[in-house]
Amino acid sequence: MAAGRVVNRWTEVIPGSAELICLELMRPPGNWNIDTVDAEPFFAGQRRILLASSGIHDPENLDDSLSRGAYSALEAALTRRPEEILEVVERAGLRGMGGAFFPTARKWRAAALEPGPRYLVVNAEEGEPGVFKDRHLLEDDPHRLIEGALISAYAIGVGQVYVYVNGQAHLSSYRVGRALEAAHEHRLVGDGVLGSGFSCEVEMREGGGGYVLGEESVILESIEGRRPEPRFRPPQVVEYGLWGHPTVIDNVETLSRVPAIISGWLGFGAGISPTEVARTKLVCVTGDVQRPGVVEVPFGTTIREIVVNMAGGPLDGRALKAVLTAGPSGKIVPPALFDRPLQPGDAEVLLGSGNLIALDERRSLLDVARRLARFNADESCGKCTPCREGASRLAKMIAGSADSESLKSISHELLEIGDVVTSASLCGLGRMAANPILSTLEHFSPAQIFETRRS
Numbered sequence: 001m002a003a004g005r006v007v008n009r010w011t012e013v014i015p016g017s018a019e020l021i022c023l024e025l026m027r028p029p030g031n032w033n034i035d036t037v038d039a040e041p042f043f044a045g046q047r048r049i050l051l052a053s054s055g056i057h058d059p060e061n062l063d064d065s066l067s068r069g070a071y072s073a074l075e076a077a078l079t080r081r082p083e084e085i086l087e088v089v090e091r092a093g094l095r096g097m098g099g100a101f102f103p104t105a106r107k108w109r110a111a112a113l114e115p116g117p118r119y120l121v122v123n124a125e126e127g128e129p130g131v132f133k134d135r136h137l138l139e140d141d142p143h144r145l146i147e148g149a150l151i152s153a154y155a156i157g158v159g160q161v162y163v164y165v166n167g168q169a170h171l172s173s174y175r176v177g178r179a180l181e182a183a184h185e186h187r188l189v190g191d192g193v194l195g196s197g198f199s200c201e202v203e204m205r206e207g208g209g210g211y212v213l214g215e216e217s218v219i220l221e222s223i224e225g226r227r228p229e230p231r232f233r234p235p236q237v238v239e240y241g242l243w244g245h246p247t248v249i250d251n252v253e254t255l256s257r258v259p260a261i262i263s264g265w266l267g268f269g270a271g272i273s274p275t276e277v278a279r280t281k282l283v284c285v286t287g288d289v290q291r292p293g294v295v296e297v298p299f300g301t302t303i304r305e306i307v308v309n310m311a312g313g314p315l316d317g318r319a320l321k322a323v324l325t326a327g328p329s330g331k332i333v334p335p336a337l338f339d340r341p342l343q344p345g346d347a348e349v350l351l352g353s354g355n356l357i358a359l360d361e362r363r364s365l366l367d368v369a370r371r372l373a374r375f376n377a378d379e380s381c382g383k384c385t386p387c388r389e390g391a392s393r394l395a396k397m398i399a400g401s402a403d404s405e406s407l408k409s410i411s412h413e414l415l416e417i418g419d420v421v422t423s424a425s426l427c428g429l430g431r432m433a434a435n436p437i438l439s440t441l442e443h444f445s446p447a448q449i450f451e452t453r454r455s
């Protein structure tokens with residue numbers, strides 16, 4: 001199997017962090033035996049459902065996927081009424097894994113109630129530095145995603161699915177493209193899916209790549225061929241999406257969980273309960289750790305369990321200073337919160353789309369906050385004033401603070417501007433842009449923010 005070499009854009013934000021090679025990093029260093037791998041620290045504590053055969057199966061071979069049960073959940077779902085599928089996904093409690101954790105079935109049901117035609121868009125953009133869990137799924141198991149998207153399309157009454165892939169993730173688009181070709185040849189996609197009365201086309205679209213490109217209404221603008229900027233809402237996209245028609249946009253991981261929910265409900269496959277499938281999360285762990293990679297863990301797992309136990313903690317016994325959760329517009333979390341369970345909806349320790357970046361004692365928190373603030377300002381599309389002006393102002397102010405005294409003197413103004421950017425911006429990028437600065441000021445004193453150990 002060809003391993004996917006994916007260089008992560010995090011290297012642009014924190015220099016010196018290792019390049020990431022997704023598929024390679026699924027394995028602990030050295031040779032390992034598939035029968036004993038569960039005992040490896042990287043794997044112990046994980047609940048591998050989507051990743052159960054990761055690194056074992058061949059993502060470019062449909063027959064291999066079929067021999068492992070791919071598309072059997074779709075086949076079973078097509079014998080049930082769409083309403084039954086909606087109810088199962090609702091009872092499982094599946095929530096959007098793109099970071100907002102909105103109840104998936106509620107969105108599906110809202111679109112299903114609107115007059116057709118309806119569309120489903122798979123959000124495979126993932127343009128944030130340090131986030132690569134969807135890329136892993138796209139590279140490792142594209143048929144699972146296609147199967148999940150088809151089940152979702154059947155439940156909602158969708159006849160056209162678009163998989164919107166980040167244009168910089170070449171291996172992802174290659175693997176999805178090959179999987180779609182094979183699925184078409186086997187009549188898994190298109191007219192009369194699996195010989196049923198359900199017809200659904202699935203096509204791939206490649207975006208330009210970039211953080212704001214992952215925002216759902218920006219994807220719609222991009223597919224329609226317009227300048228990629230967020231739309232004003234209401235109307236919500238479930239009522240007025242692609243070309244003005246009801247549209248559901250779901251994250252790659254969300255849809256990839258659907259086949260296991262259906263097979264768990266009907267009691268075949270691995271027989272894992274639908275609730276357990278829905279309460280498990282992929283998390284990328286990277287930065288200053290010994291074993292960076294993607295782990296799959298139950299909700300409630302702590303930062304310490306992932307960063308220290310699974311990923312091995314900082315190199316050479318260095319102390320962990322902080323962890324950035326939820327990407328470049330996430331929060332800098334201090335050691336006092338490392339034992340807090342990671343849960344959807346926790347405003348203090350954001351789980352987001354599932355992303356932990358460890359910062360050891362050599363890192364200057366000021367440097368990290370400066371880089372993140374600059375990144376968020378640069379990624380602003382400029383459509384609304386609070387984000388365009390505010391994010392840029394925050395980045396300049398933090399860049400200009402020369403010592404802890406000067407930082408102390410501008411703290412109040414940083415908090416005030418941060419508050420405006422957070423509350424008045426049009427889309428999630430602006431609403432989260434101040435998070436790194438605000439959380440750093442909340443949890444660390446100006447002296448700690450300037451402290452660095454070079455040893």
Ligand SMILES: Cc1cc2nc3c(=O)[nH]c(=O)nc-3n(C[C@H](O)[C@H](O)[C@H](O)COP(=O)(O)O)c2cc1C
Pocket residue numbers: 095096097098099100101102123124125126127128211212213214215216217249250251252254255427428429
């Ligand atoms: C700036 C920004 C970037 C985003 N990037 C992504 C992304 O790369 N992938 C994703 O699934 N959701 C992303 N989202 C969230 C989407 O707007 C949307 O909520 C999500 O795709 C819905 O799918 P889900 O309900 O399955 O999570 C982003 C949101 C914002 C504001």
Ligand code: SF4
Pocket residue numbers: 212230379380381382383384385387388425426427428429430431
């Ligand atoms: S919040 Fe920022 S990224 Fe979002 S629309 Fe406004 S300017 Fe653009």
